[in-house]
Amino acid sequence: MATVDMIPTLSKKAARQTARDTRRNESEAQKRLTSRGATIAAVVIAIFWTIPTFGLFVTSFRPGADSATSGWWTVFVNPSFTLQNYAEALTSGGTALTLGQSFINSLAISIPATVIPIAIASLAAYAFAWIPFKGRGALFVFVFALQIVPIQMALVPLLSLFSRGLTVFGVNILPGFTLRGVEHSFATVWIAHAIFALPLAIFMLHNFISEIPGELIEAARVDGAGHGQIFFRMILPLATPAIASFAIFQFLWVWNDLLVATIFAPSTSLPLTQTLNSLSGSWGDKWYLQSAGAFISIIVPLIVFFSLQRFFVRGLLAGATKG
Secondary structure: OOOHHHHHHHHHHHHHHHHHHHHHHHHHHHHHHOOHHHHHHHHHHHHHHHHHHHHHHHHHHOOHHHHHHOOHHHHHOOOOOOOHHHHHHHHOOOOOOOHHHHHHHHHHHHHHHHHHHHHHHHHHHHHHHHOOOOOHHHHHHHHHHHHHOOHHHHHHHHHHHHHHOEEEOOEEEEOOOOOOOOOOOOHHHHHHHHHHHHHHHHHHHHHHHOOOOHHHHHHHHHOOOOHHHHHHHHHHHHOHHHHHHHHHHHHHHHHOOOHHHHHHOOHHHOOHHHHHHOOOOOOOOOHHHHHHHHHHHOHHHHHHHHHHHHHHHHHHHOOOOOO
C-alpha cells in the first residue's frame, strides 16, 4: 500500500498527466479558434496598435527641443538620440518623490499585494473544492458575485474602516490605521488590493483545483495524509500554472494602479504611476520625460510576463475541456 512518503511521486505523475491534458486542450483550442482571416486581422490590428507605442519609444530617446518642434517620424530623415531623458526622468518628479524612489515603492506594493491574495485564495479554493461543509455552494456563489461590485463603491467604506477601525456592539475588534501618521507604511494598500483581488483569485484557482483527479486526494487520505499535507505536497505543485496565471494578472493590475494607491498610500509611499502622472510638468512641456518614464515603468512587468508566460495559457485552458 502506498504511504504518505509516496505523495510527491503521485504528484509528479498527476502533474505529467495534467500537462498532457493541457497540451491536448491547447491544441484543440488552437484548431477551433485559428483561421486565415483571423490571423490577417490580428496582424493588421497589431501593426496599428504598435505604431503609437513605437512613436512613444522614439520620443523617449529624442532631445527635448526636437520633440517640442517636430514629430517623432522626422527621426528617419534627421536622426538625433540621447539618453539624457532617461537619466533626468529617474532623478526628477512632479511630486515629493523622484521616479527612482517611487519605482522602489511600486515594488514594495506590488509584490506583497500579489502574494497575499494568492496565499489566501489558494487555501479558500482548496476548501471550496475538497472540504465538504454546510453552505459551501451558496458561499462560493456569494464570493463569485463579489466580482461585480465596482471598486469605486468600496473605497469610501474601506477608507473609513482603516481610519476609524471596526466596532461591533461597542467593542473595537479592528483598530484603525493611521494613514498619514505612519511613514513608509504599505499595509493599507496591501490589504485593499488583497480584498479587491480575492473573488477572482478564488474563482480561478477553484476551477483549476477542482479538476484535480479525486482518486489522488482519496489515496492520500487513505494513507493518512491530512489536509495540510495534501494541500502543500499535492495541490500547490499541481496548481502552479493557475497560480502563475493569476500572479501575472494581479501583478500587472497592482503595478499599473493609480487610484487605490493614491487613496490609501501615505505621501512617502506613493507608487510609480503617481510620479509618472506628474512627470511632464505643470504645463505639460516635458512630456518627453514622461515617455522615458513610461518605458522605465514597463521593465518589471515585461520581466514578470516573460518569466511566467509558459504557465499563462496552460493555467487558463487547463480544466476547460474534459476528456
